[in-house]
Amino acid sequence: MPVNYSTEQTIPSDRTVRLLDTTLRDGEQAPGVSLSPDEKVEIARGLERAGVAVIEAGSACTGAGERQAISRVTDLELDATVTSFCRGLEHDIDLALECDVDGVHIVVPASDRHVEGKVGTSREDNLEATAELVEYATDHDLWVEVIGEDGSRADLDYLEELMATALDAGADRTCFADTVGHTGPERTAEAVSRLADLGPVSAHTHDDLGLGVTNAITAVSAGADLVHCTVNGLGERAGNVALEEVAIALSHVYDVETLELEELYDLAQLVSRATGVQLPPNKAVIGENAFTHESGIHTDGTLKDDKMYEPYAPETVGRERRLALGKHTGRAGVKATLEEHGVEAGDDEISEIATRVTELGDRGRRVTDADLLAIAEDVTGDDRERVVELLDLTATSGGAVPTASIRLAVDGEERVASGTGSGPVDAAVSAVREALGSQADAELESYRVNAVTGGTDAVVTVEVTMARDDRSVTVARSEADITRASVEAMVDALDRLLASENQPLTPADD
Numbered sequence: 001m002p003v004n005y006s007t008e009q010t011i012p013s014d015r016t017v018r019l020l021d022t023t024l025r026d027g028e029q030a031p032g033v034s035l036s037p038d039e040k041v042e043i044a045r046g047l048e049r050a051g052v053a054v055i056e057a058g059s060a061c062t063g064a065g066e067r068q069a070i071s072r073v074t075d076l077e078l079d080a081t082v083t084s085f086c087r088g089l090e091h092d093i094d095l096a097l098e099c100d101v102d103g104v105h106i107v108v109p110a111s112d113r114h115v116e117g118k119v120g121t122s123r124e125d126n127l128e129a130t131a132e133l134v135e136y137a138t139d140h141d142l143w144v145e146v147i148g149e150d151g152s153r154a155d156l157d158y159l160e161e162l163m164a165t166a167l168d169a170g171a172d173r174t175c176f177a178d179t180v181g182h183t184g185p186e187r188t189a190e191a192v193s194r195l196a197d198l199g200p201v202s203a204h205t206h207d208d209l210g211l212g213v214t215n216a217i218t219a220v221s222a223g224a225d226l227v228h229c230t231v232n233g234l235g236e237r238a239g240n241v242a243l244e245e246v247a248i249a250l251s252h253v254y255d256v257e258t259l260e261l262e263e264l265y266d267l268a269q270l271v272s273r274a275t276g277v278q279l280p281p282n283k284a285v286i287g288e289n290a291f292t293h294e295s296g297i298h299t300d301g302t303l304k305d306d307k308m309y310e311p312y313a314p315e316t317v318g319r320e321r322r323l324a325l326g327k328h329t330g331r332a333g334v335k336a337t338l339e340e341h342g343v344e345a346g347d348d349e350i351s352e353i354a355t356r357v358t359e360l361g362d363r364g365r366r367v368t369d370a371d372l373l374a375i376a377e378d379v380t381g382d383d384r385e386r387v388v389e390l391l392d393l394t395a396t397s398g399g400a401v402p403t404a405s406i407r408l409a410v411d412g413e414e415r416v417a418s419g420t421g422s423g424p425v426d427a428a429v430s431a432v433r434e435a436l437g438s439q440a441d442a443e444l445e446s447y448r449v450n451a452v453t454g455g456t457d458a459v460v461t462v463e464v465t466m467a468r469d470d471r472s473v474t475v476a477r478s479e480a481d482i483t484r485a486s487v488e489a490m491v492d493a494l495d496r497l498l499a500s501e502n503q504p505l506t507p508a509d510d
């Protein structure tokens, strides 16, 4: 159901809106990002699973490697239309044809700054060249979208003339481009509604002013029916408008469905892994904190009614809700988290544990599951025997094969093992798994390293989350030695997981 309380919806729910993804072209233009053909193929498959209508696979003019990558995507024979970016040059269209794409985006200058200052032509010659290029592309059976580059800074009368020329020459659609993310919703609405009167129009917005989604939604309400986006908002400078944000905004606010929303989180992680650009924790839909609650009032409210502090269920976009502990934790959050770990405590004990969690958070620390459980044991007096304990660790690197040997106490019995790996941490983790056998059957859900202090002698904090069956435990360890911190965190997490299976803590009396 749309959530607008107004009866005047600017985008009615029966509007057909489709999304074009340009992660493989504009997204890849983000500094430092370069996708291999295999990565492009994997991302294109993910985009297809999500139901993206058009995939801009790259710029064929960039070089042989790029053309090979685009060809690999066209070879997939996806349902989505696969396209290439082309400058206003016949040669670029020829290169796109070599990749067997379904269509092209012919990017022609629209503002005087681009017409005269960049391409060095005149308004009149630009009109003529645009018509010729469109005819050339359509003669080769290509689907054609003409993008008026820097359209938001163009004289709108000229932009309208340029786009009318493109449509008259046979272009399938035009595109309003806020190339430098310079404009706001009013000008977007004016420009898009003028172009929509001519024929089908797309919107291409950037986030330099943080107005990417606003302008995209405004463009749709002004008549655009295809929105250019990138996964995670990757792109030039501050990025393009994020695919996941446009999709959820259209769905949640206007009841207009564009994608298989539950695919969005996997897609976000896939793109993050391939590009090396981490997901910002506070980003809508994909950020780690988007469905995580720490503060006591929010956690309590969410436990009473899961819609209390969330606009939509995390499962909608392929995610799960999480409770976190820290400075702002209250009793309800402590009780719920302890229950997740099979630990019961009385009301007074819960209050005491909550106070100590807050105190730990006050010291600027993130409070992990292991911290909570240690506090709970202290408060309830439930001492437990460790199942696994690290006794000794030696790791070497710099030679041909990084190796590590490890000595563990497992249920009071000493075990020694060694392992090799891609680096000392990997080798030490192999050794731990070797020593523990099936007891180490736990998935490493996340592994994060953070240098707490500067310099080469920095103290690093390693935080791991490990899961076994349907339980997960987060542990953080700080050390100057990253290998030791990693292994200690992992062994402690395994110890917690195994302890809860073998020796559940007994409920404490009130």
Ligand SMILES: CC(=O)SCCNC(=O)CCNC(=O)[C@H](O)C(C)(C)COP(=O)(O)OP(=O)(O)OC[C@H]1O[C@@H](n2cnc3c(N)ncnc32)[C@H](O)[C@@H]1OP(=O)(O)O
Residues within 6 Å of the ligand: 026, 029, 059, 061, 062, 063, 087, 088, 089, 107, 108, 109, 118, 119, 120, 149, 179, 236
């Ligand atoms: C808004 C956007 O996202 S634009 C897309 C940006 N994408 C890219 O740049 C793709 C990656 N780029 C590349 O691989 C290279 O820049 C290439 C292969 C396209 C061109 O490389 P080079 O020939 O060395 O040119 P260079 O990069 O120095 O300059 C760009 C040229 O394209 C021209 N150009 C730029 N936009 C257009 C256009 N819309 N129509 C025609 N020509 C254009 C420029 O005028 C310049 O030509 P000039 O050298 O004759 O002055």
